[in-house]
Amino acid sequence: MNEKIREAQTSDRRQDTPLETVRFVLSWLLVLVVIRTVLVEPFTIPSGSMIPTLQVGDYVFVTKFDYGWSRFSLPFSPDLFKGRIWGAAPHRGDVAVFRYTQNTSEDYIKRIIGLPGDHVQVTGGELYINGEKVPRRALGAYSVDDERGDAQTGMRYLETLPPSKGGVSVTHQILKQTDAGEPNNTREYIVPEGYFFAMGDNRDNSSDSRFQADNGRDLGYVPMVNLVGKARFVWFSYEARHPVWQFWQWPFEIRWSHLFAVMD
Structure with a gap:
């Protein structure tokens, strides 16, 4: 009996060798890489371009299987294949993460407004899709600080986008400071095939x-x-108004009411 106990103890010690520990860590790293590549990845919101839907300091979960996988789904974006595997078209109104057209090492997050073949135009600050004005309803004045600490003030609206093929209409909030200027009075854009x-x-x-x-x-x-991928929900939100060493301010920096906010 004692001999069997000694053999079991020896076996346990062999499993705790540094090599086994390295294997364990590498296995978990591989699992995390696969999850990040294929299923879901967290992203941080660094700018105020998606206010009021997303705030500076939001952390969002992005699912990567909605549109299929391209090389940009992989860490470091290796050029291993062209196009997308099991590609699926996005829906109008999706909040999506994509690579910046001028520098594919940078991630952008915006709302998909136009799909291939759509006619998109902004006139007098109002959005038109395929010749139809997109309805919006005023919700009142709004103010929040952007990434530079500058106040973003204006009128908050509830906008309802027309449904895309196979999708549903999406109602979401926008922020407007003015209806004047070039971005609010554009030419008509016709979205090319293969683009949004x-x-x-x-x-x-x-x-x-x-x-x-x-x-x-x-x-x-x-x-x-x-x-x-497609942004799904905010899993954490932090304002960072105070220096990080002021740890007693940490609970007050969290936007508790914004946690787990689902993307419209």
Whole structure:
């Protein structure tokens, strides 16, 4: 009996060797990489272009299987294959993460407004899709700070986008400071095949598909292959108004009411 106990103890010690520990850690790292690549990935919101839907300091979960997978779904975006595997078209109104058209190492998050073949135009600050004005309803004045600490003030509206094929109409909030200026009075855009038209919900403070100049900076139409995933919900939100060492302020920096907010 004692011999059997000693053999079991010896076996246990062998399982706790440094090599076994390394294998265990590598196995879990591999699982996390697969989950991040195939299923879901967290992203941080660094700018105010999606206010009021998303705030600076929001952390969102993005599902990566909704639109299929491209090389941009993989860590470091290796050029292993072209196009998308099991690709699926997004729906109008989706809040999507995609790679910036001028620098694919950068992630952008915007709302998909136009799909291939759509006619998109902004006139007098109001959005038109395929010749029809998109209805909006005023919700009242709104103010919040952006990533620079500047106040984003204006009128908050509830906008209802027309449904895309196989989708449903999406009602979401936007922020408007003015109905004047070039971004609020655009030409008619016709979205090319294989692309989509993206806009920020903070309509007067968003660099999006309304800006089409070939100057190496503007977003323009976004290729479908640049899609990374669909934003689902806010899992954490932090204002960071105080220095990080002021730990007693941490509970007051959390936007408790914004946690687990689902994307419209």
